[in-house]
Amino acid sequence: MSSEPLETILELDGEERFDYFLDNVLEEREIWILVNQDNHFLKIVSEDDGIAYLPVWPSAAFAAKYAEGADGLTPRNLSLPEFFKKWVPGLQKDGLEVGVFPGTDDTLWITPAADLKNDLQDELANI
Template sequence: MRKVADFEKIWGLSDNSWALLGDNNGNQILPLWPEKEFAQLCAVEQWKEYKPESIELDNFIQKWIPGMMNDKTLVNVFLTPDAKGTVISPDDLNSDLQDELEL
């Protein structure tokens, strides 16, 4: 969270649409990273044509988080190439980001 707050950007993978995951419960999960290089490491297999794309933090907080909450999309924070990461709700991500921005 500190890197995202410091650089005021968050990164996803895009190829005319955003890379998404799914889980066994039918949830959509948006993977996000604190830096371009980490997103690039996951641009393999089904996402090999995807490129890292930044999202300005203000835009993410004001538009993306409410949209994900409305769509019931979860977030995978810091997905790794071996499919590890932390899945959280957009509301929890917003709370964590707000806490970090206050420091």
């Protein structure tokens, strides 16, 4: 993937990035997160409303681009079954939402983990 399409996609608004995320995750069957050297995942708390969320990306390239300039964060993939069976219940238990595909603007699709799971499963059923 060249940097030009990467930049172009990152400049899409939150809803367009959400749609791009769904399409690519369904194609690749994996979600990408960022972890630190202790294998702890990146969690962000919104300054505006205090919502805590797990940012997720459709590929390692987008996660790595987001992590540029942050020490020790590396992309890690989660298979869809792993995300559905392990991560969704864990995020719900911890009261964390999911921030789908942060980009270069201030818009971000933040959704409950169960809703993202349902959206992905609905799309999978249509394939």
